[in-house]
Amino acid sequence: MNDLYSNTPLIESLSVGAGLDARVWLKLEAMQPCGSFKARGIGFACKKYLEDGATSLVSSSGGNAGLAVAHAGRLLGTSVTVVVPQTTKKRAIDLIKREGAEVIVHGKNWDEAHQRALLIAQDKAAYIHPFDDPPIWEGHISLVDEIYKTGVRPDVIVLSVGGGGLLCGVVEGLKRHTWHDVPVVAVETVGADCFSAACRANEHIAIDGIDSIATSLGAKKVAKRAFELRNEHQIYNYVVSDKDALDGCNRFLEDHRILVEPACGASLSVVYNEADVLSDRQNIVIIVCGGVGVTVTQLKEWNQLFLE
Ligand SMILES: *Cc1c(COP(=O)(O)O)cnc(C)c1O
Numbered sequence: 001m002n003d004l005y006s007n008t009p010l011i012e013s014l015s016v017g018a019g020l021d022a023r024v025w026l027k028l029e030a031m032q033p034c035g036s037f038k039a040r041g042i043g044f045a046c047k048k049y050l051e052d053g054a055t056s057l058v059s060s061s062g063g064n065a066g067l068a069v070a071h072a073g074r075l076l077g078t079s080v081t082v083v084v085p086q087t088t089k090k091r092a093i094d095l096i097k098r099e100g101a102e103v104i105v106h107g108k109n110w111d112e113a114h115q116r117a118l119l120i121a122q123d124k125a126a127y128i129h130p131f132d133d134p135p136i137w138e139g140h141i142s143l144v145d146e147i148y149k150t151g152v153r154p155d156v157i158v159l160s161v162g163g164g165g166l167l168c169g170v171v172e173g174l175k176r177h178t179w180h181d182v183p184v185v186a187v188e189t190v191g192a193d194c195f196s197a198a199c200r201a202n203e204h205i206a207i208d209g210i211d212s213i214a215t216s217l218g219a220k221k222v223a224k225r226a227f228e229l230r231n232e233h234q235i236y237n238y239v240v241s242d243k244d245a246l247d248g249c250n251r252f253l254e255d256h257r258i259l260v261e262p263a264c265g266a267s268l269s270v271v272y273n274e275a276d277v278l279s280d281r282q283n284i285v286i287i288v289c290g291g292v293g294v295t296v297t298q299l300k301e302w303n304q305l306f307l308e
Contacts, residue, residue, distance in 0.1 A: 004043030004072050005142070006032055010150050010285070015255035017271040022281050024271060025152055027143065030260050030290030034099075036216075037143060037289050038068035041169055042128060044139025046072040049126035056080065056125040060110065060117035062088035062096070063216055064291050065130035070099035081125070083117040085109050095292060131165030132223040140169020141176060147285060148177045155281035158185045160267045160289055161195045163219035164226025170287070171233050183234035185277055187267045189245050192217040196237040198227050213242045213302055216263035216291050236277050243306050244269040249299060252288075259299065261291030 008028045017024040029037035046057055046069060055078070059069040062084035073080030080101035084093065086108060093103050107113045121127035129136065147154065157174075161167050167186055174182050188196055191211035198205050198221070206221035229235060240248075248265030251272055252258060260268070267286055271278065278284055 004047065004075055005039035007146055008032065010147055010152060013256065016252070016268060016286065017274060017278065017284060020271070020274050020278055020281075020284070022155075022278065022284050025154070025283060025285045026256070026288050027147060027285055028258070028288050029143070030258050030264070030288050032290060034064070034068045034071040035290050035292035036064040036068065037140065037166060037287065038064045038130075039071065040142050041136035041139035041165055042068035042130075043072040045128055045133060045135040046076060046078075046126070048135045049128070050076060050078055054124055054126035058083070058117050058121045058125045058127050059130075060084070060114040061130050062092045062113075063293055065128075066096055066101075067092075067099065067292060069128045070096045070101035074100045081117075081120055083107075083113045083120065085113040091295070092293065131163030131219065132225075134225075136165050137168040137172055137225070140166055141173040143287070144170055144173025144177060144179075152283055152285070154179070154182050154285040155283050156183050156185060156278060157285045157287065158187065158267050158270055158278075159287040160214075160217060160263050161186045161188050161222065161226070162192070162217040162263065164195060164222040166287065166289065167195075167226050167235070168223060168229065171229050171235075174233070180233070183236060185236045185238050185270060185275070187238045187240060187270050188217055189214040189262065189266050190239055190241050192219075193239045194219055195222040195226060196239050198222055199230055199237050212262075214245050214262040214266055215293060216261055217266070238270055238275065238277070240266050240269050244273065246302050246306055248272060249294070250303070253299070258288070259294055259296065260288060261294045262302070263291055264289045
């Protein structure tokens, strides 16, 4: 069997945050075979549930999570069903099907697709949550293990937050390597800022709806564990505009010839814009989370939209 994820490069960037008096490192999760870091946690969870007796896998994400489940299922030789809402783009469905998964289009929105997926999961199929499950976080830890092995000691880690699965995994990883004092900048976009909203309210609340082009950050409520982590670890909330996230994508494509989703451009923009929280750091590590929900055509459309 192939590994369910790749060990990704950590490369230094002389372009991103060039004006900062720091070395900037890119953890290139965009290089994962399924296009995002989700390969790690989701691959780990899929393997675990199959070992525990599940005979098939179910997901309700038309995005990177669904693709990661399909990818893991193919490598593990297990059937996968992905239920997606009617709003899902054909390209996303094609990518999932190409991994050999069955795609069921059901419901007007994610909640309805999710309910159907739970029904399917009642028998022997394991439902794989996109972010809110301890095995997912455990799987994401490998990302920090790899940074640790390079010998680069981060003074700050910049990452994007949707439901907070990546955040939970990275903070667990920092703890594992006794990097308790390494703060995390948790980046969201306006309209997909459920973590920041909950932190501001000091209560584990949900936001009313999602309104951002960074669709991979579109969770209404952050995982409870992520919310709790703010009392255990130094986490800075950071919310950027869609325009900033898009600029992050454009500049990164220009500088490093890698196309990423706005969900990822959001984190990059914080470093490009030399946010105050990054001053006086020697080594800045950005998790370049990646994402397949972007094409050159789509990027052009977004750029048109924001020119108006
Ligand atoms: C899933 C995803 C995120 C958000 O991850 P969470 O674990 O939900 O916080 C960010 N960027 C990309 C590209 C993703 O696929």
